[in-house]
Amino acid sequence: MTVVDQPTSRSPAVPPRRLTMAKAMVEGIASEMERDPSVFYLGEDVGAYGGIFSSTTGLLERFGPERVRDTPISETAFMGLATGAAVEGLRPIVELMFADFFGVCMDQISNHMAKIHFESGGNVKVPVVVTSAVGGGYSDAAQHSQCLWGTFAHLPGMKVVIPSNPADAKGLMIAAIRDDNPVVYLFHKGAMGLPWMSKTHRALGEVPSEAYETPIGKAVVARSGRDVTVATVSLSVHHALDVADEVAADGIDVEVLDLRTLVPLDREAIVESVSRTGRLVVVDEDYHSYGMSGEVIATVVERDPSLLVAAPVRVAVPDVPIPYARALEQAVLPTPERIRAAIHAVTR
Amino acid sequence: MAFATSEEVLEAAVCVDLYRTMVRIRSFEERIRSEYHADKSPGFDIGAGRIPGEMHLAAGQEPVAAGVCAHLRPSDAVTATHRPHHVAIAHGVDMAKMAAEIFGREGGLGHGRGGHMHLFDPAVHFSCSGIIAEGLPPALGQAFAFRHRGGDDVAVAVTGEGAANQGAFHESLNLAALWRLPVVFVVEDNDWGISVARPASTAVASNADRAAGYAMPGERVENNDVEAVYRAAGRAVARARAGEGPSLLEVHTLRMWGHFEGDPQTYRGDLATVEDRDPIPHYRDRLLEAGILDEGSVEQIAADAAAEVERAVAFAVASPEPDPAAATSYVFA
Numbered sequence: 001m002t003v004v005d006q007p008t009s010r011s012p013a014v015p016p017r018r019l020t021m022a023k024a025m026v027e028g029i030a031s032e033m034e035r036d037p038s039v040f041y042l043g044e045d046v047g048a049y050g051g052i053f054s055s056t057t058g059l060l061e062r063f064g065p066e067r068v069r070d071t072p073i074s075e076t077a078f079m080g081l082a083t084g085a086a087v088e089g090l091r092p093i094v095e096l097m098f099a100d101f102f103g104v105c106m107d108q109i110s111n112h113m114a115k116i117h118f119e120s121g122g123n124v125k126v127p128v129v130v131t132s133a134v135g136g137g138y139s140d141a142a143q144h145s146q147c148l149w150g151t152f153a154h155l156p157g158m159k160v161v162i163p164s165n166p167a168d169a170k171g172l173m174i175a176a177i178r179d180d181n182p183v184v185y186l187f188h189k190g191a192m193g194l195p196w197m198s199k200t201h202r203a204l205g206e207v208p209s210e211a212y213e214t215p216i217g218k219a220v221v222a223r224s225g226r227d228v229t230v231a232t233v234s235l236s237v238h239h240a241l242d243v244a245d246e247v248a249a250d251g252i253d254v255e256v257l258d259l260r261t262l263v264p265l266d267r268e269a270i271v272e273s274v275s276r277t278g279r280l281v282v283v284d285e286d287y288h289s290y291g292m293s294g295e296v297i298a299t300v301v302e303r304d305p306s307l308l309v310a311a312p313v314r315v316a317v318p319d320v321p322i323p324y325a326r327a328l329e330q331a332v333l334p335t336p337e338r339i340r341a342a343i344h345a346v347t348r
Numbered sequence: 349m350a351f352a353t354s355e356e357v358l359e360a361a362v363c364v365d366l367y368r369t370m371v372r373i374r375s376f377e378e379r380i381r382s383e384y385h386a387d388k389s390p391g392f393d394i395g396a397g398r399i400p401g402e403m404h405l406a407a408g409q410e411p412v413a414a415g416v417c418a419h420l421r422p423s424d425a426v427t428a429t430h431r432p433h434h435v436a437i438a439h440g441v442d443m444a445k446m447a448a449e450i451f452g453r454e455g456g457l458g459h460g461r462g463g464h465m466h467l468f469d470p471a472v473h474f475s476c477s478g479i480i481a482e483g484l485p486p487a488l489g490q491a492f493a494f495r496h497r498g499g500d501d502v503a504v505a506v507t508g509e510g511a512a513n514q515g516a517f518h519e520s521l522n523l524a525a526l527w528r529l530p531v532v533f534v535v536e537d538n539d540w541g542i543s544v545a546r547p548a549s550t551a552v553a554s555n556a557d558r559a560a561g562y563a564m565p566g567e568r569v570e571n572n573d574v575e576a577v578y579r580a581a582g583r584a585v586a587r588a589r590a591g592e593g594p595s596l597l598e599v600h601t602l603r604m605w606g607h608f609e610g611d612p613q614t615y616r617g618d619l620a621t622v623e624d625r626d627p628i629p630h631y632r633d634r635l636l637e638a639g640i641l642d643e644g645s646v647e648q649i650a651a652d653a654a655a656e657v658e659r660a661v662a663f664a665v666a667s668p669e670p671d672p673a674a675a676t677s678y679v680f681a
């Protein structure tokens with residue numbers, strides 16, 4: 001299987017390539033593996049299977065089993081292995097199949113991978129990328145649907161990037177691999193463009209052929225608007241854009257801010273946007289309390305509470321495990337309906 | 349290793365029960381499979397249809413569930429995995445409520461909150477988990493509680509062979525042996541951990557060998573042989589009931605279908621022989637030859653199983669969808 005949809009060409013006559021987020025992510029990995037022999041990928045079912053969510057399709061065929069390695073189901077061992085290999089100069093990418101499985105290996109991630117640089121007084125670098133699938137919406141229930149980016153972001157020492165679209169998936173991957181720190185790279189299953197999962201019509205996007213970095217720590221205005229800022233990440237960016245299009249008909253001009261990175265958080269971009277709109281909705285597919293939504297609001301309030309002309313609104317998972325039954329799951333996810341209601345509430 | 353030759357012949361009634369349990373399980377799994385796929389076409393969408401989400405079915409692994417659970421009573425505990433239905437049925441989990449849970453209905457074991465990887469039936473001390481190997485530690489606690497309470501109830505923890513490389517597996521074996529807990533560890537070796545073949549994941553040829561490292565007996569049963577499972581599990585359960593501590597039993601079994609429904613299985617080189625290795629027709633023929641079953645009883649067992657599954661599915665689909673207004677209930681007691 002090839003990872004590039006069509007041959008790379010510099011000719012301006014060639015129409016822009018459109019890839020799924022999965023293919024763009026793989027392309028980012030492949031271009032760095034090509035460039036840097038110290039990059040390798042390990043995890044469960046990342047070889048012949050190509051990643052349960054197509055995060056590694058074609059890499060085994062291209063780079064061989066020495067650099068694309070299936071592991072046993074031993075997350076503590078292979079997370080720690082990635083740390084040790086990184087300490088000795090390799091640049092591992094290590095996949096945790098679902099972010100929900102962090103519990104079985106978080107010590108290696110949080111207490112080791114993420115603390116060694118600090119504990120060594122800056123003498124030891126740990127350039128690991130931890131990739132992991134997040135998100136719900138397809139009834140995979142309480143142990144396979146969480147986002148948990150707030151948990152990774154809460155613990156110091158790891159950067160956290162969350163692409164919402166194919167171009168950022170490639171650019172953030174390249175930036176993450178080149179970064180000298182642990183970077184947690186979270187991809188939403190529903191945004192990958194998988195043929196076996198219902199997907200957003202925005203799952204395909206233009207992706208430049210050449211290698212490029214999307215800067216870590218920089219948010220992007222996905223849609224500019226005057227009336228309200230919707231700050232969010234991941235699949236919720238797509239929902240926010242859809243809702244923005246709809247409420248434009250009601251005369252509400254929504255700005256959608258794709259945070260893209262939670263650590264470091266682009267606080268300037270948040271403040272800048274809210275200083276123009278005066279209204280803030282934070283959409284977060286993670287749990288409501290103690291997480292991203294509170295952090296974004298605090299960022300504004302700490303800077304200048306008078307920037308807000310209305311109380312901010314959060315649309316998040318209401319501190320309940322993700323239920324299995326479809327109707328229950330849809331009731332707790334930040335669906336377009338909930339986002340629309342929040343926008344109306346804050347602009348009323 | 350072969351155990352069968354030196355063993356006494358099982359009573360006919362035991363054989364029939366083992367066979368019946370296997371047929372009941374297969375009947376359930378086949379029905380769930382067809383319900384699952386019924387409204388996911390054209391174009392498979394994992395989240396669509398009357399049964400959404402991941403679906404891990406256990407066709408081919410019936411001998412393990414039937415052979416082990418035949419020794420258990422409702423007061424014994426069983427913890428299972430992401431592939432739980434066969435073990436649940438063999439241990440006597442309410443089939444109708446389990447079906448309702450799989451359909452995401454209010455009448456399900458967990459009122460539609462849990463789904464097929466998170467089945468809890470306290471009436472028979474049954475639970476399962478979608479996190480690999482994480483069913484073992486709670487089984488230790490159930491065994492601990494049983495001993496504390498007095499009596500000779502035991503806990504059985506079932507995992508796949510992939511799980512035997514997880515830290516929780518090794519910690520649990522040591523702790524169970526150290527405290528002589530009444531636990532039986534059962535490893536279902538179906539050759540595959542999703543797409544990873546056993547030799548690519550596991551350094552030892554038999555997980556039974558690992559038992560020695562934790563000072564407990566270990567046995568491996570070959571050929572997916574339900575009677576051999578029954579005998580080996582009998583020894584392990586008796587040992588636990590007698591207060592002599594835990595045992596480890598590995599069974600070489602067969603995953604007939606994909607890891608989950610929708611798995612393309614392109615990584616799998618052994619697909620051509622799967623049907624020939626189906627344990628149920630093999631056992632049926634053996635019992636027919638031995639005169640323990642006749643064609644009439646084979647048909648009766650199949651018909652009874654189909655009727656039971658029909659009743660379970662009818663109960664499930666008649667049960668209401670959960671009320672979205674109650675989506676945040678049950679977080680706390």
Ligand SMILES: Cc1ncc(C[n+]2csc(CCOP(=O)(O)OP(=O)(O)O)c2C)c(N)n1
Nearest residue numbers: 101431478479480508509510511540541542
């Ligand atoms: C801690 C953890 N890691 C990974 C997974 C993903 N996963 C689900 S099933 C599975 C394979 C399990 O193999 P095995 O234990 O042999 O059981 P089988 O599926 O063959 O029944 C994997 C890797 C998981 N659920 N939990």
